[in-house]
Amino acid sequence: MWKKPRVGVALGGGGARGISHIGVLKTFESHSLPIHVIAGTSIGALVGGAYAAGFSAKELEDRTRDFLASPLFRDSALSAIERENLEQEKGLTRKIHGYVRSRLCEVHALFRPGVLSQEEFRPVIEYFIPDIGFEDTRIPFRAIATDLVSGDQVIFDRGSLRQAIVASCAVPGAVEPLKEGDRLLSDGGIICLVPASVAREKGADLVIAVEVGPDIFLEKELRSALSVYYRASDIMAHRLTEYELMEADIVIRPGVGMLGWADFTKAEEMILAGEEAAAGQMHVIRSAASGGRRWNHFLERFRGRRRTDGERRTTV
Numbered sequence: 311m312w313k314k315p316r317v318g319v320a321l322g323g324g325g326a327r328g329i330s331h332i333g334v335l336k337t338f339e340s341h342s343l344p345i346h347v348i349a350g351t352s353i354g355a356l357v358g359g360a361y362a363a364g365f366s367a368k369e370l371e372d373r374t375r376d377f378l379a380s381p382l383f384r385d386s387a388l389s390a391i392e393r394e395n396l397e398q399e400k401g402l403t404r405k406i407h408g409y410v411r412s413r414l415c416e417v418h419a420l421f422r423p424g425v426l427s428q429e430e431f432r433p434v435i436e437y438f439i440p441d442i443g444f445e446d447t448r449i450p451f452r453a454i455a456t457d458l459v460s461g462d463q464v465i466f467d468r469g470s471l472r473q474a475i476v477a478s479c480a481v482p483g484a485v486e487p488l489k490e491g492d493r494l495l496s497d498g499g500i501i502c503l504v505p506a507s508v509a510r511e512k513g514a515d516l517v518i519a520v521e522v523g524p525d526i527f528l529e530k531e532l533r534s535a536l537s538v539y540y541r542a543s544d545i546m547a548h549r550l551t552e553y554e555l556m557e558a559d560i561v562i563r564p565g566v567g568m569l570g571w572a573d574f575t576k577a578e579e580m581i582l583a584g585e586e587a588a589a590g591q592m593h594v595i596r597s598a599a600s601g602g603r604r605w606n607h608f609l610e611r612f613r614g615r616r617r618t619d620g621e622r623r624t625t626v
Contacts, residue, residue, distance in 0.1 A: 314601035316346040318514020320558065322504035322551070323352030323497065324522035325481070325571030326580070329374060330564035331357040333584025334520050336367040341592055343599060347450045347512045349505040351498040354520070355453040355478035359471055360438045362451035370438075374577050377437055383574070386430070426485045432476060439472045447471065452512055453478040454498030454505045458487055463501055465508055503547065506557035516598050519558035520584075523551055525567035560595060562587050 319338075321331045331354060338345065350358030360370055377383055444451060444467055453466040455477040466474035477488040477495035488495040498505070506519040526548045532538050555561050564583040569576055 315515030315599060316513055317344055317599055318347040318349065318509030318512065318517045319345050319358070320504055320506040320509045320517060320519040321348065321350040321354030321358045322519065322521050322523065323354055323499035324503075324524070324566075325353060326574040326576070327522040327524075327564075327566040327569055327571070328353030328357060329574070329577045330522055330566050330580040330584030330587070331520055332367055332370045332374065333564065333581040333586075334562055334588040335361055335584075336371070336581070337585050337588035337592065339367050341596065343592075343595065345449055347452070347509055347514050349452040349454065349508040349512065350478065351454045351502055351505050352479050352481065354504075354522075355475050355498065356435065356438060359447075359451055359453060359475045362447040362449040363440050363442060363471060364448045365438075371581055373438060374581075377434075378574055378577060382433060382437065386426075386434070425483065428476070428486050428488060431480075431485050432472075435472055435476050435479065439475055442471050444468050444471055444474070450512065452505070452508050454502050454508060455480070455488075455495045456498055456500040456502075458494040458496050459492065461501075463498070464493070464495060467512075499547075501550070502554060503551045504554050504558075506554055510557050516560070517558045518560045518562065518595065519555055520562045520564070521551065521555060522564060522566055523548065524571075559598065560591060562591055564588075 321328070335357070348358040348362050350356070357370065360373075361367065365373070451467075451471075453471075453474040455464040455466065455474070456462070457464050464477070466477070473488075473490075477490070478498045479485065480487050480496045482496055482500065485497075502508070503523065504519050504521050506517050509517045509519075524544070526544065532541055562584075564580070564587040566580050566583050569580065
């Protein structure tokens, strides 16, 4: 008798683009896909943690809509950062810089480790995440953060679910890092934007990764040293993500790459993009998740493809 594989889902970081994770989960639910473990980074940890805690994808969609219409969001720095789009730049760092300049608070920012303090940011997490421990989740869940002191990746699998997700979502510059003992915890996306390897390590046989990074193709000239620096950072993040995705069997990429890190009010568009991207892969996912000979054939084909992709280099 063939054993069906354990399915793991790795939800990546990407700011507001990660709202598309909700659409992916909606499609999984509509096809009754069993999920045995979820790993999440940054907003992937927020969506994945809420889902693992027991919210359905539809409940998450409704809760997101209500949050974006609430004073909690409208009066927050997140909303102000969304409104800042100097020179049409979409990067998070540029939006934060624009927000700081527009509020005439450069000096203030020099003496705070984030635009949002922990006290200001925690209500956002509490809006979506119940006050429970990891052991109380419906689906086994892991949240990824980065220790700014040691440079190590931190994988949360016990303790307070809220505390772990606060750490994972502490985007550098936007949210104050979380002090925890000797550790100073920040966004997991610093070193692990899509935690496919974590899902694999936690027992998943079939790893489905959802990647929501920005489009990497450059359509404009680099006219300043700062633009070259930003471009280099984007390329480094993209290449690190591609390396991490080699641990995934299936990669879902919702069509949100042209949207900005803080385009939260485009939530409906992002959720639909997530649904469509997942639906386009469901025939492959169903085949792989069914087990048996098809599962073995799937592993050979897709893991062989990952090895080939990992060996590719551009030559002149």
